[in-house]
Amino acid sequence: MVLAVLLIGLLLFRGLGALGVRRFASWPAAGAHALAVMLLMTASAHFVPDGVTVMPNHADLVAMVPPFVPFPSAMVYATGVLELLGALGLVVTRTRRPAGLALAALFLLLLPANVYAAVSDVPFSGEPASPLWQRIPEQALYITVALAAALSAPARHGNAPALHPVDAARPAP
Numbered sequence: 001m002v003l004a005v006l007l008i009g010l011l012l013f014r015g016l017g018a019l020g021v022r023r024f025a026s027w028p029a030a031g032a033h034a035l036a037v038m039l040l041m042t043a044s045a046h047f048v049p050d051g052v053t054v055m056p057n058h059a060d061l062v063a064m065v066p067p068f069v070p071f072p073s074a075m076v077y078a079t080g081v082l083e084l085l086g087a088l089g090l091v092v093t094r095t096r097r098p099a100g101l102a103l104a105a106l107f108l109l110l111l112p113a114n115v116y117a118a119v120s121d122v123p124f125s126g127e128p129a130s131p132l133w134q135r136i137p138e139q140a141l142y143i144t145v146a147l148a149a150a151l152s153a154p155a156r157h158g159n160a161p162a163l164h165p166v167d168a169a170r171p172a173p
Contacts, residue, residue: 063117
């Protein structure tokens with residue numbers, strides 16, 4: 001489901017770019033927005049009460065935390081906040097670069113939880129654990145999209161205003 005949200009979002013945003021919406025005129029910009037939508041969805045699960053069963057909830061995510069990580073419940077809340085901040089950072093052109101880099105690092109740090117959940121067969125939202133062969137490529141895709149968004153964002157120097165990539169390519173009047 002999460003992967004579908006990312007891929008459908010990417011195609012929809014890029015489609016809008018092809019129709020003339022300059023904000024989505026490049027694949028990395030469309031990817032940044034699609035990743036932001038995905039993160040809004042995944043971050044919401046960090047705050048869903050344990051009794052909710054129609055979607056992943058806080059307890060599902062706490063169960064994924066490896067035993068060596070202290071304060072698993074607090075870590076789940078913290079990563080939810082970081083995902084929300086990362087999503088916001090991706091849609092603001094001026095903060096896309098640091099947000100993408102920070103999210104790539106966060107996704108790397110979350111990889112042990114995904115490995116632990118797969119290897120320990122931790123069920124997720126009442127479903128069997130997804131296999132490791134699926135989790136690692138998905139995580140690699142999320143890292144790739146975050147890095148593509150970050151590295152394609154315009155670099156800021158001093159007090160220079162951030163430009164959208166399309167604006168940066170246009171000649172000055």
